Amino acid sequence: MTSLDAAFSALSDPTRRAILARLAQGEATVMELAEPFELTQPAISRHLKVLEQAGLIAKRVDGAKRPCRLAKDGLEAVDRWLAMLRKGLEQSYDRLDRVLAEMQASEEEGKQ
């Protein structure tokens, strides 16, 4: 799996997307994350492991705690990818704008 495959696979789970949304507000520990999701700590830890392996989050050592935060690089890779897909589509539709203008011009010519 490429890292992008891993990232999209990690993003395909609604709980993991919710965890990322929570981390977008600031770093949090496993305990802090487990509470709003009504999941056990082991369940949250499994989700965090998937997100960490996909490069979407990173953990920090703070005494006995391991607070998690969003990993900028992994998220930027997903962003860049979406931007590229957009670009291909946008280029097609920019071309379609020109085709539509040509259609309109030839129609008006036909009327004269």
Place this chain on the structure above:
Amino acid sequence: MSKMTLKTEGDTHVVVTRRFAAPPEAVYRAHTEPQLIQKWMLGPDGWTMPVCIVDARPGGKFRYEWSNGNGGAFHMTGECLEIEPFRRIVHVERMHLPDPTPDNHVETTFEPDGTGTLMTIRMTLPDANTRAQMLATGMEHGMEASYARLETMI
């Protein structure tokens, strides 16, 4: 200024919207008439569509083949399910890379928007993983085309 939006919705949808300065009839025709489709449905610069067959009737089939003139090629096949001329197209499609990808169910609507058109494409993939893969494949082709373009520059 960006006239296009591309969003994921829920676990299995991708929604694209785009406004055009032409009436729905013209935008619809540009999506159903092969000689018009071949002029624009090309993705990144450098790609052409040498084969474009469309039978825009319920149950009708279509086939698009793309090439970058440099050995890069792939194709898409699909079937039209519902056709409301100038208003709405529902179809299923799959890419062949060369193995077929899972079916993408696509509803395209063309709504009057002032003197122009608001087009909305709503794609539904069988599951979240398929959507992730479809999005990722889209990138590979985008990159392939970018590399092909780069080659012509150096």
